[in-house]
Amino acid sequence: MALMGAALVAWWMLPSVTMAPNRIVPGTAYAASEVAGWGAAILASLPLAVAAWLARDLDRQRLKALLALVVVGLVGLPLWLTAASVQLVDPNLPQARIGIGAGLWLTLFMLLLALVELRTRLVLPSPVTWGVALLPLVVFVLCLPLGLDGLALWQEYAGRRDDFVAAIGEHLLLVGATVAISLVVGAVIALLMRRYPRVQRLGFSLLNFLQTVPSLALFGLLLGPLAWLSDRYAWLDSLGVSGIGWAPALIALVAYSLLPMVRNTFVALEGVDPGVVESARGMGMSRLQSFLQVRLPLALPVLLEGVRITTVQAIGLTAVAALIGAGGLGRFIFQGLGQAAMDLVLLGALPILLMAVVADALLGNLANRLRKGEPT
Amino acid sequence: MIELIHISKRFGDTAAVDDISLKVESGEFCVVVGTSGCGKSTTLRMINRLIEHSDGEIHIDSQPIRSFREEQLRRRIGYAIQSTGLFPHWTVARNIGLVPRLLKWPKARIDARVEELLTLLGLSGSEFAGKYPSQLSGGQAQRVGVARALAANPDILLMDEPFGALDPITRETLQVELRQLQTRLGKTIVFVTHDMDEALRLADRLVVMQDGRIVQQGHPLTLLREPVNDFVASMLGGEDRGLKEAALLPVSERMSPLGVGGVARERIDQGASLREALSIMLWRRVECLAVVDDGDIPIGELSFRRLVGARGHE
Numbered sequence: 001m002a003l004m005g006a007a008l009v010a011w012w013m014l015p016s017v018t019m020a021p022n023r024i025v026p027g028t029a030y031a032a033s034e035v036a037g038w039g040a041a042i043l044a045s046l047p048l049a050v051a052a053w054l055a056r057d058l059d060r061q062r063l064k065a066l067l068a069l070v071v072v073g074l075v076g077l078p079l080w081l082t083a084a085s086v087q088l089v090d091p092n093l094p095q096a097r098i099g100i101g102a103g104l105w106l107t108l109f110m111l112l113l114a115l116v117e118l119r120t121r122l123v124l125p126s127p128v129t130w131g132v133a134l135l136p137l138v139v140f141v142l143c144l145p146l147g148l149d150g151l152a153l154w155q156e157y158a159g160r161r162d163d164f165v166a167a168i169g170e171h172l173l174l175v176g177a178t179v180a181i182s183l184v185v186g187a188v189i190a191l192l193m194r195r196y197p198r199v200q201r202l203g204f205s206l207l208n209f210l211q212t213v214p215s216l217a218l219f220g221l222l223l224g225p226l227a228w229l230s231d232r233y234a235w236l237d238s239l240g241v242s243g244i245g246w247a248p249a250l251i252a253l254v255a256y257s258l259l260p261m262v263r264n265t266f267v268a269l270e271g272v273d274p275g276v277v278e279s280a281r282g283m284g285m286s287r288l289q290s291f292l293q294v295r296l297p298l299a300l301p302v303l304l305e306g307v308r309i310t311t312v313q314a315i316g317l318t319a320v321a322a323l324i325g326a327g328g329l330g331r332f333i334f335q336g337l338g339q340a341a342m343d344l345v346l347l348g349a350l351p352i353l354l355m356a357v358v359a360d361a362l363l364g365n366l367a368n369r370l371r372k373g374e375p376t
Numbered sequence: 377m378i379e380l381i382h383i384s385k386r387f388g389d390t391a392a393v394d395d396i397s398l399k400v401e402s403g404e405f406c407v408v409v410g411t412s413g414c415g416k417s418t419t420l421r422m423i424n425r426l427i428e429h430s431d432g433e434i435h436i437d438s439q440p441i442r443s444f445r446e447e448q449l450r451r452r453i454g455y456a457i458q459s460t461g462l463f464p465h466w467t468v469a470r471n472i473g474l475v476p477r478l479l480k481w482p483k484a485r486i487d488a489r490v491e492e493l494l495t496l497l498g499l500s501g502s503e504f505a506g507k508y509p510s511q512l513s514g515g516q517a518q519r520v521g522v523a524r525a526l527a528a529n530p531d532i533l534l535m536d537e538p539f540g541a542l543d544p545i546t547r548e549t550l551q552v553e554l555r556q557l558q559t560r561l562g563k564t565i566v567f568v569t570h571d572m573d574e575a576l577r578l579a580d581r582l583v584v585m586q587d588g589r590i591v592q593q594g595h596p597l598t599l600l601r602e603p604v605n606d607f608v609a610s611m612l613g614g615e616d617r618g619l620k621e622a623a624l625l626p627v628s629e630r631m632s633p634l635g636v637g638g639v640a641r642e643r644i645d646q647g648a649s650l651r652e653a654l655s656i657m658l659w660r661r662v663e664c665l666a667v668v669d670d671g672d673i674p675i676g677e678l679s680f681r682r683l684v685g686a687r688g689h690e
Contacts, residue, residue, distance in 0.1 A: 279461025282426055282534075283475055283524070284450035297465050 060122075067118050071132055073111045077104065078140040108136070130361075156332075156347045164332075168351060171318055171328035174246065175355075178253040178314045183307060185254065186261030193266055200266075207259040218255065219324045222248035249326030253317055257310040264306025268299035301367045308363035315356045319348070377402045378423060378532065378564060383432035385418055385588075392418045394588040395432070400581065402531070403562040405555075407575040409611065410585035416568045419585070420534050423566065424453045436532065451475050454525030454533040454563075458540040460517045462509040468494075468520050469505035475528040493523040498553070515546035522554070526561075535567045539574065551577050572613060576600075576620055584608050597624060622650035622683075630683055631667045631676035639674045640666040646675065653678055 050069060081104070112133065119129045157164055193200040213221075226248050272295050280290035322330025329348045336344030378400040385393040393415040400406040408416045421427040423434060425446050434441045441449055462471050472493055473486045481489070494501040497519040509517055518538060525533055539547045555578055558565055569575055575582055576596050583593040584607075592604045600621045603609040613620045628646045643666045644653050653665055663680040 273459065273464075275457060275459035275461045276463060278426065279455065279457055280463070282421075282424055282450060282455035282457070282461070284447045284478055285474075286447050289478075294463055298463075 063118060063122050066114070067122065067132075070111055070114050070118065071135060073107070074115075074132065074136045075139050077108055077111075078136055080104070081140075153343050153346055153350075156341070156343045160332075164347070167327060167329050167331055167348075170326075171315075171330075171352070171355070174249060174253065174318045174321065174326060174328055175311065175314045177250055178257055178318070179307060179311050181250070182254045182257035182261045182310060186258055186265055186306075189258070189262050190265035190269060193262070194269060203262065207262060210255050211259045216320060216323065218252045219248055219321065222251055223324070226251075246326050248324055249318070249321035253314055253321065256317055257314055260309045260313065261306050264309070265299075265303050268302035268306070269295060271302060272298045297370075301371045304363060304367040304370065308360060308367065311359045311363060312356045315352060315359060319352055377435075377437055378566065379433075379435040379438075380419070380423075381433045381435070383419070383422065383429050383434060385415070385422060385427060386430045391588050393422070393429075396585075396588075396590045397432075398583060398590065398593065400564055400566060402564050404580045405558050405565045405567065405578055406581045406583060407567045407569060407579035408583045408585060409569060409572060409575045411611075412570065414585045415588040416585050417536055420536055420566060420568050423532075424450045424455060424534055426450075447478075451478055451528060452530050452532070454527075454530040456518075456521045456525040456533070456535045456538045458537040460509070460521040460538075462517060462520060462524070464509050466508075467505065468499075468507050468509070468512070471509070471520060472524045472527050474524060475530075479528055481528075489527060490523075493526060496526075496557070497523050499523075513546075514542050515550060518542060518546075518550060522550075522557075526563075531564055533563050533565045533567075535565065537569050538567075540569070540571075547574070554578065572611060572620070573623075576612075576624060584611055597621065600624075619651055619654075622654060625650045627653050627665075627667055627678055628676075630685065631678045632682055633676055634674060635677055640664040640677055642666065643668050643672070643674070644678065645670075650683055653683055657683070 115129065115132060189199075189203055193203055210218075276298070277290060277295055280294045281287075285293065318326070318328050319330035319333055322328050322334055329352050332348030333345050336342065336346075336348065378398075380396060380398040383393060383396050383398075384391060396415075396419065398406075398419075408419060410416045418427055422429045423436075423441070425441060436449075436453075444452075462468075463474075466474075469487075469490045472490045476486045476489055490505065491501045494504055499516065499519055504512075504516070504520075509520070512520065521538060525535070539550050542550065551574055557563075558578075567575075567578060579596050581593060582596045582599050584591045584599065586607055592599055592608045599608060600612055600617050603612060609617070626646070627644055627648050627650060630650060631646070640662065642656055642660050642662050644656060646667050646669055656665060657663065657680060665678045666674045667676040667678055669675050
């Protein structure tokens with residue numbers, strides 16, 4: 001597999017870690033061979049080389065061996081970081097930190113890609129894949145007391161532990177509210193569209209238009225009207241509605257979420273085999289019964305697909321909402337950008353990434369489960 | 377008994393069904409044939425009010441169908457369609473138990489009924505009850521469709537090209553089974569198809585429709601022998617009508633007593649059709665067949681002249 005070759009190249013050519021005495025100074029880059037000496041670097045690249053060699057000619061046995069090597073690689077990465085941290089960070093400089101270099105990132109990326117590939121080839125059950133994918137995270141946490149706390153990412157986190165937890169809470173709350181509201185509103189719109197063809201044309205063009213407005217512009221556009229409203233009606237103000245903050249963020253997020261939600265709900269409901277619905281009616285089911293017992297359950301997998309897309313999209317967009325004071329993990333990203341502290345940006349971005357991946361997998365899984373009885 | 381009295385159905389300005397009258401007696405197997413778009417499916421769906429008729433009256437057992445609540449009416453009438461309409465997310469057992477559940481039968485009674493119907497349609501309950509429709513073959517799914525239509529023991533069955541999507545062999549098997557089922561259960565059946573062989577095989581009463589009107593109705597043999605116009609004649613097979621008629625007549629109808637000259641070598645069952653007899657003659661290149669009873673005992677003979685119904689003595 002070319003993947004392993006690429007990982008090897010990345011491992012040797014690009015800096016493995018960076019080291020900086022404090023946050024402001026750009027770090028010095030160290031290649032893998034400089035971190036722990038040539039011997040250790042070659043030893044560390046052995047699994048990759050063996051994997052590349054194995055990949056020339058694949059059978060089931062070799063695929064399993066490859067999987068084992070990928071696991072070794074994934075577990076090895078945090079260990080490597082720990083070693084580098086112990087080696088390079090000067091214990092006398094409390095602000096000193098170690099950054100993850102491009103080589104390490106790429107190696108991680110390639111290993112994960114290899115894992116995805118192996119998963120489809122070996123038809124791994126999803127718990128196994130998840131277990132393997134989460135391994136480095138577990139090892140990472142275990143390594144923290146061993147010296148990995150020199151990692152810049154960890155230092156940023158340690159500096160704002162409470163803030164971080166609060167931000168995750170805000171982020172999840174905003175995403176949850178967005179998905180819940182757009183699900184209800186989207187369902188109502190989709191139902192109206194099914195009944196009145198005119199609503200359908202108008203609705204879709206409006207929602208399509210909304211989708212094309214840049215998110216930042218939409219946040220900006222809402223600023224004026226909401227500020228005016230909260231000024232005028234005291235009860236809105238007391239609720240916390242104002243030109244900035246969660247209110248405009250929520251409105252904008254819902255506006256963006258409506259298109260995928262409505263489209264999927266509509267398509268899901270329309271896509272049910274008309275013969276099935278007709279026979280439901282012909283058998284003597286009432287309208288409500290045939291909707292609740294036949295049309296809705298059959299539409300559910302596609303409908304959930306809409307929820308999945310919406311959720312993933314909302315998780316990403318909520319990051320932008322931090323700009324208008326809605327909080328969430330986006331805050332760290334923008335703070336980091338402002339202070340040119342890349343590790344702070346990562347502190348915001350990585351959990352968002354993780355959240356999106358987990359939400360995607362969970363909802364996708366749920367949808368698959370609901371497709372019972374259908375040919376797969 | 378189903379009665380359609382001067383029924384019309386208009387969609388906007390076009391009449392899909394135009395002033396038709398039809399009476400289907402209890403226990404009668406009525407097959408409606410016609411080209412696509414002739415209004416036969418519309419007619420069928422008006423009977424269970426999936427489509428409301430515009431003019432006229434439809435009576436079931438002498439009561440106008442509009443005197444019933446829609447759902448109540450439909451639960452009394454079995455309904456089976458081409459795509460089977462089975463719910464893909466329900467098991468076979470749950471599909472079959474649909475109408476009994478709507479009628480709020482107790483659970484034990486529903487279970488017993490499902491089991492009974494699966495057996496009736498030649499499906500083993502233990503094997504099929506828990507399966508989903510996607511796990512069934514076309515023929516099995518269609519059997520389940522029929523079982524579901526029969527579930528609440530309705531007097532009337534409406535079937536809209538139920539065997540249309542099946543391969544010829546499965547289709548023929550199911551036709552034979554349906555015919556036997558009908559004889560056994562005495563249901564009143566209205567069956568829509570465009571397959572003339574299917575229609576002739578099943579019908580007690582054959583109804584030919586064209587452009588929303590009934591062109592001719594009656595016993596299949598009557599229509600074969602005395603079509604009112606060229607359309608009916610061509611619908612019934614044109615020059616093939618001779619063979620189609622032969623397919624409806626049993627050998628026993630034309631056979632003669634055993635001759636003195638010994639028994640012919642090729643045999644045919646007395647219940648077989650004249651068409652089968654003709655086919656054997658053509659295939660074996662013989663002019664006379666021995667007719668045997670169920671025990672394979674010769675009881676008569678059938679000559680080519682007798683088969684074609686030529687008058688006079690041989």
